[in-house]
Amino acid sequence: MSIVYDEQRRIFHLQAHDTSYVMEIVKDGFLAHRYYGKKISEYTGASRYPDFSRAFSPNPDPTDPAFSLDTLLQEYPAFGMSDFRSPAYQIQAAGGWTVSELKYRSHRISKGKPPLEGLPATYVEREDEAETLEIELEDAVLGLCAVLRYTVFEGFDAITRNVQFYNLSDTAIRLQRALSMSVDFPCADFRMMHLEGAWARERHVVTRQLVPGIQSIESRRGASSHQHNPFVALLGDAADEHHGDVYGFSLVYSGNFLAQVEVDQFSTARLSMGINPFDFSWLLEPGESFQTPEVVMVHSSHGLGEMSRTFHRLYRSRLMRGAWRDKPRPILINNWEATYFQFTADKIERLAKAAAEVGIELFVLDDGWFGKRDDDTTSLGDWFVDKTKLPNGLADLAERVNRLGLSFGLWFEPEMISRDSELYRAHPDWCLHVPGYRRSEGRNQLVLDLTRPEVCDYIVKVVSDVLCSAPIHYVKWDMNRHMTEVGSAALPPDRQRETAHRYMLGLYRIMEEITSKFPHVLFESCSGGGGRFDPGILHFMPQTWTSDDTDAVERLKIQYGTSMVYPPIAMGCHVSSVPNHQTGRVTPLETRGDVAMFGNFGYELDLTSLSADELDAIRLQIEKYKGLRSLVQFGNFYRLRSPFAGDDAAWMYVSEDRGEAFVGYYRVLDRPGDRVRILRLAGLDSHRRYKIVETGWIHGGDELMHAGLTMPYLHGDFRSCTFRLQGL
Secondary structure, eight states: OOEEEETTTTEEEEEOSSEEEEEEEETTTEEEEEEEEEOOSOOOSTTOOOOOOOTTOOOSSTTOTTOOTTTSOBSSOOSSSSOOSOOSEEEEOTTSOOOOOOEEEEEEEEESOOOOTTSOOOOOSSGGGOEEEEEEEEETTTTEEEEEEEEEETTTTEEEEEEEEEEOSSSOEEEEEEEEEEEEESOOOEEEEEEEEETTEEEEEEEEEOOSEEEEEEEOSSSSOSSEEEEEEEEETTOOSSSBOEEEEEEEOSSSEEEEEEEOTTSOEEEEEEEOOTTOOEEEOTTOEEEOOEEEEEEESBHHHHHHHHHHHHHHHHTSOSTTTTSOOOOEEESHHHHTTOOOHHHHHHHHHHHHHHTOOEEEEOSOSBTTOSSTTBOTTOOSBOTTTOTTHHHHHHHHHHHTTOEEEEEEOTTEEOSBSHHHHHOGGGBOOOTTSOOOOBTTBEEBOTTSHHHHHHHHHHHHHHHHHTTOOEEEEOOOOOOOSOOOTTSOGGGGGGHHHHHHHHHHHHHHHHHHHOTTSEEEEOBTTBTTOSHHHHTTOSEEEOOSOOOHHHHHHHHHHHTTTSOGGGEEEEEEOSSOTTTOOOOOHHHHHHHHTTSEEEEESOGGGSOHHHHHHHHHHHHHHHHHHHHHHHSEEEEEEOTTSSSEEEEEEEOTTSSEEEEEEEEOOOOTTOOOOEEOOOSOOTTSEEEETTTOOEEEHHHHHHTOEEOOOOOSSSEEEEEEEEEO
16 A cells, blocks of 8 residues: 555555655644655654744644644645744635634545546556545634645656645635645755746756745746746755755646745745745635646655656656557658748648658648738637638648648647737637736737637637648647736636636646547647646647757757656657757757757758758658657656756666667867766666667676766767667
């Protein structure tokens, strides 16, 4: 059993493969946190955080001055009842006060994992894959119940958490804060890692020492955002890529979020995560419930690399779903950087013919095929074919592409609306807006109000109609602006602050219906590149366009940071033309290919404008990737050298049986008289010998991992090399 309750001691002990998580019911029902870390066989209280009197820390029990909620390590802390730290939840009662106190009432342990109502989450395929603990807490004065759910994926070494609130009273209760989890650590000797960025510079790794006070990341943009990803990790003082304690927390949600760590005056650390309380509230009428999103927690005692591989395995097989979850992903070419809005059916066919000749498998038609879309000022919402560009429609174009031996894919941006569109002229109230205020535009577009069922129904219908109209096997689902004027004409005044979350519930409903209706279609999400690269979207769409920035040098950092939590099979990684359209940088075609091969491989350029030598090089790249595809998309990923730490980078894949490996090494800037670079590999079998396919040299796995392998001298800037290992 992975969850054990000691009734006499009132202790819950959750055990994953190499992780323990311990809670205790104390006093008359407070739920205390006792331990989270490397697996232990039994918790006896040797490290129990003591109760003792502190100045200005009130006592709920006057007969026990040593006990205070202000110093107790808690599981789901409240506001207003003597704990002065940040609460996990906060309410406003009908009387106006914001005080609440949840205490233990009952619990239940069951096999498997229940789904979350209206929200994406990890799942099980068999009941014996996981166990779930539901702890029911109650505020008897208020009539509020909260069910804390913990699921232990023993084989994946992960624990998930979520909370569901129930109003058991006969009056309305307003949730002002409803985070998915909180965990109190007895010390603050950690560094906090998170992933920050901007458009075209997503998920850069940032690490900082915890200090007294609150340190946080968040999104207030209506999406998980380019700026901060819904992921944080706490690193022990000695932790690095391969060693030490790391605690990773990943929120399965795509909207506004908060992740924060508060270090109090006694040097304890409270980490909490969930929907951002900023501009949020939720009215719970009598009998209603509210479900928070899920947080996935991973502890590693062997550094960041092990944490990442745990997330990768879980997300690859128990978050992603559908027919494409376990299938090799096709090599694609997207026409956007080749044509932008200016194309015809004949031009697309010429591009597809060139793609077929070099071995590409999927052609994707990007923006500009619908309405009167000759630029980005018009037609979003009008999802019918532009007969000026495509006089014979999508079906004809798709069949022309299919005859060349390629599958056909299509770009959509279903969540947006242009002012200059038939849809806006018919339904100007269908966008998010607040009466009397301007409707700000981003990329000349507004955001559709997905809190409204009729808007969701419209999107499902028009997208479904297009997908039924032609042999379409891939969809790129884009979203190119964040929310402003966040209000809904369909919601009453006392529910306006529910708009952003209701939007996400509407989006998840749309994605669930469409992806279920078209299981053969490979869906790739996009938001100006990587502005919504999060676990919530991955539940519906098993890959994401990693960034609009396709520059090979910038992609080293973007892909490295993304790999902290997301499996490389989820990353769209393409070769584009030079000078690069985002940075203007000129990098060798070989380097661009060597970077892009460590994800879902593809191209974003005009093949018809390339030289014969360039086309031959691309043909060889594609042939090489096809031979490596299963290893890259389903192997174990190891980061070897960080692009954030110097002017080179390296990473590698190792097959599950450790019989095969693929290594990439990248040199950003050359310099005269440079030192010799020796790269230590990882993940190999130390008792096995490996042949380097490109040279024929044979080395022991232990030597390659501990002594390392000398890298060739790469003359010039922006250079790379890759090599393959075969176990003997």
